[in-house]
Amino acid sequence: MTDPPVEGALVDLDGTVFRGDPLIEGADDAVATLRAAGVSVLFLSNKATRRRAAFAEKLRRLGIDVDDDGIVNSALIAASYLETHHPDDPVFVVGEPPLRDELRAHGLTLTDDPEEAAVVLASMDRQFDYGTLTKALHAVDEETVFLATNPDRTCPTEGGEIPDCAGVVGAIEGVTGTDLDRYLGKPAQTAVDAALSGLDLPASRCLMVGDRLETDVRMANRAGMTSVLVLTGVTDRETLARSSIQPDYVLESIADIGQVLRGE
Amino acid sequence: MTDPPVEGALVDLDGTVFRGDPLIEGADDAVATLRAAGVSVLFLSNKATRRRAAFAEKLRRLGIDVDDDGIVNSALIAASYLETHHPDDPVFVVGEPPLRDELRAHGLTLTDDPEEAAVVLASMDRQFDYGTLTKALHAVDEETVFLATNPDRTCPTEGGEIPDCAGVVGAIEGVTGTDLDRYLGKPAQTAVDAALSGLDLPASRCLMVGDRLETDVRMANRAGMTSVLVLTGVTDRETLARSSIQPDYVLESIADIGQVLRGE
Numbered sequence: 001m002t003d004p005p006v007e008g009a010l011v012d013l014d015g016t017v018f019r020g021d022p023l024i025e026g027a028d029d030a031v032a033t034l035r036a037a038g039v040s041v042l043f044l045s046n047k048a049t050r051r052r053a054a055f056a057e058k059l060r061r062l063g064i065d066v067d068d069d070g071i072v073n074s075a076l077i078a079a080s081y082l083e084t085h086h087p088d089d090p091v092f093v094v095g096e097p098p099l100r101d102e103l104r105a106h107g108l109t110l111t112d113d114p115e116e117a118a119v120v121l122a123s124m125d126r127q128f129d130y131g132t133l134t135k136a137l138h139a140v141d142e143e144t145v146f147l148a149t150n151p152d153r154t155c156p157t158e159g160g161e162i163p164d165c166a167g168v169v170g171a172i173e174g175v176t177g178t179d180l181d182r183y184l185g186k187p188a189q190t191a192v193d194a195a196l197s198g199l200d201l202p203a204s205r206c207l208m209v210g211d212r213l214e215t216d217v218r219m220a221n222r223a224g225m226t227s228v229l230v231l232t233g234v235t236d237r238e239t240l241a242r243s244s245i246q247p248d249y250v251l252e253s254i255a256d257i258g259q260v261l262r263g264e
Numbered sequence: 265m266t267d268p269p270v271e272g273a274l275v276d277l278d279g280t281v282f283r284g285d286p287l288i289e290g291a292d293d294a295v296a297t298l299r300a301a302g303v304s305v306l307f308l309s310n311k312a313t314r315r316r317a318a319f320a321e322k323l324r325r326l327g328i329d330v331d332d333d334g335i336v337n338s339a340l341i342a343a344s345y346l347e348t349h350h351p352d353d354p355v356f357v358v359g360e361p362p363l364r365d366e367l368r369a370h371g372l373t374l375t376d377d378p379e380e381a382a383v384v385l386a387s388m389d390r391q392f393d394y395g396t397l398t399k400a401l402h403a404v405d406e407e408t409v410f411l412a413t414n415p416d417r418t419c420p421t422e423g424g425e426i427p428d429c430a431g432v433v434g435a436i437e438g439v440t441g442t443d444l445d446r447y448l449g450k451p452a453q454t455a456v457d458a459a460l461s462g463l464d465l466p467a468s469r470c471l472m473v474g475d476r477l478e479t480d481v482r483m484a485n486r487a488g489m490t491s492v493l494v495l496t497g498v499t500d501r502e503t504l505a506r507s508s509i510q511p512d513y514v515l516e517s518i519a520d521i522g523q524v525l526r527g528e
Contacts, residue, residue: 129393133427137418153439154401163397166438174434175417175427 006226006261008199009034012186012210013045013055015233016254018062020158024232026255028063037261039207041070044195046150046185046215048075048123048165051098069198074149074185075102077194078121081147081184082108090116092139094132094168095123099149114138122168122180123149133171140176150185152215156234186210187219209254211235213245221245230254270490270525272463273298276450276474277309277319279497280518282326284422288496290519292327301525305334308459308472310414310449310479312339312387312429315362333462338413338449339366341458342385345411345448346372354380356403358396358432359387363413378402386432386444387413397435404440414449416479420498450474451483473518475499477509485509494518 011017017027034041043066045055052071059066075098082091083106090111093100100110103121111117117139125132140146152164169180184190196203203223210216211233220227229235229247232254240250249260275281281291298305307330309319316335323330339362346355347370354375357364364374367385375381381403389396404410412433418425433444448454460467467487474480475497484491493499493511496518504514513524 126394128397130390130427133392133431137425137427137431153441161401163394163401163435163439166441167397167401167435168438170434170436170438171427171431172434173438174430174432177417177430 006037006039006205006207008040008042008196008201008206010042010044010195010199010206010208010220010225011254012208012212012216012233013043014047015156015211016209016216016230017043017059017064019156019232023062024253024255026253030254030257031064033258033261039261040199040201041066042195042198043071044186044191044208044210045071045073046152047073047155048078048099048102048149048185049096049126051101052076054098072191072195072198074123074191075099077191078123078147078149078184079103079106079108080194081190082106082119082121086119086145089118089145091119091121092117092136093121093123094128094136094172095121095125095149096127099123117144119145119147120172121147121149122165122172124152124155124164125168126162128163128168128171133175136172137175140172140178146172146178146181148180148183150215151183151187152185186212186215187222189223191219192223192225207260209257213240213243213247217247218245220247226260228257228260270301270303270469270471272304272306272460272465272470274306274308274459274463274470274472274484274489275518276472276476276480276497277307278311279420279475280473280480280494281307281323281328283496284420287326288517288519290517294518294521295328297522297525303471303525304463304465305330306459306462307335308450308455308474309335309337310416310455311337311419312342312363312366312413312449313360313390315365316340318362336455336459336462338387338455339363341455342387342411342413342448343367343370343372344458345454346370346383346385350383350409353382353409355383355385356381356400357385357387358392358400358436359385359389359413360391363387381408383409383411384436385411385413386429386436388416388419388428389432390426392427392432392435397439400436401439404436404442410436410442410445412444412447414479415447415451416449416476450476450479451486453487456483456487456489471524473521477504477507477511481511482509484511490524492521492524
């Protein structure tokens with residue numbers, strides 16, 4: 001057993017539990033293994049383009065029992081952050097409908113009028129175009145808070161990588177000459193705070209299991225969690241060898257999570 | 265008279281000679297004054313979204329006699345640069361039809377297939393969208409040369425500022441994690457080279473007249489031209505006072521160009 005004992009696990013989704021549609025073999029048993037060892041599991045994703053309920057439904061379909069509250073994504077992290085820090089500020093969103101829904105569910109006010117915007121929130125947007133960029137240009141000024149849901153460059157799909165949030169951020173930074181104030185998803189502390197408040201545990205008692213060095217592993221290492229890299233997603237051993245970000249554990253797959261619990 | 269005597273003048277267009285559609289009062293007489301003093305005039309614009317012939321036609325309509333060769337824009341600068349450095353490399357263009365036409369007129373090969381691209385050329389594109397960004401993501405790799413026609417953040421229009429080339433560059437940099445190799449328009453040396461080869465004069469004998477500190481004035485100062493800022497465009501005295509980039513002359517308008525010729 002690890003020391004201190006693990007009581008919580010934050011588990012990334014895409015590339016860790018499933019890849020595109022299908023389950024990564026043994027991921028269902030791995031979650032069962034964690035739970036059988038008394039470890040609370042929370043799924044933590046940077047993806048704001050999907051509703052948490054849709055994630056939960058997909059996991060259940062793949063044989064992993066979870067309710068909506070067992071999912072924390074960057075839409076929820078952004079909504080929680082804005083609820084705390086900018087509860088009354090009109091938010092101009094570049095993003096998809098599930099993000100807007102999550103923000104509205106937290107009582108936030110959205111605006112499509114650049115002049116009204118006090119916060120600009122950038123996110124992955126598959127409808128992103130010149131018209132949106134023009135509005136964002138006019139929404140960002142010296143008074144505006146400029147945030148992003150997540151720092152990911154690309155999002156893996158079965159048809160190849162597609163542009164994620166960093167494209168929107170880069171375009172807005174380019175035309176405004178204004179740097180992003182902060183992003184909110186992994187590896188930011190805001191993501192740690194959102195996830196640990198869900199588990200009600202200190203970071204030192206938690207694992208973070210994920211496939212990305214620059215988000216999952218970096219966040220865990222900074223926060224003082226035990227970092228577990230799985231090789232079923234975007235990172236291979238060659239990338240790992242060249243990186244300055246190194247995990248506490250490397251597993252071929254989350255299916256081997258028992259090794260971590262046994263401290264092997 | 266200035267010393268050494270002025271023999272050439274590079275004159276910016278938007279904000280210097282016209283603003284949107286109408287002529288800036290006295291700009292026609294100013295060009296006549298330069299020519300009467302034996303100064304060769306070349307118009308130098310970072311705008312790649314308009315054909316040179318269309319610029320020339322507009323100037324003639326506004327009372328300034330010029331033929332197509334009297335116009336150097338960033339599409340021509342890019343075409344000349346690629347013709348010299350990448351004559352046989354397939355170019356993936358993010359930009360508007362006039363840019364593509366200029367490149368083809370120089371015998372360059374364009375491609376819409378990201379896998380085929382050896383050069384990615386970014387420019388202002390009012391049709392820019394997620395599909396284009398996705399293609400650009402796959403066009404840029406470690407082998408690709410990544411260029412941009414111009415570094416402008418925004419383009420002034422009568423309806424307000426709209427996103428220029430820097431939005432496209434920022435988006436591509438964001439999703440690829442790859443920095444632009446170089447931009448080609450003002451204030452780059454490639455723009456100086458293209459303009460001076462048109463005039464066949466050394467930089468020290470030339471004026472650069474324009475409304476932007478970070479492009480027109482910076483380029484002139486670096487190249488050893490006499491820099492002349494006009495206040496009819498994007499720069500006001502307050503911006504000028506705060507800037508580290510300072511011109512040799514400040515004129516309310518190009519209409520006062522006689523002051524520079526007289527060395528006042």
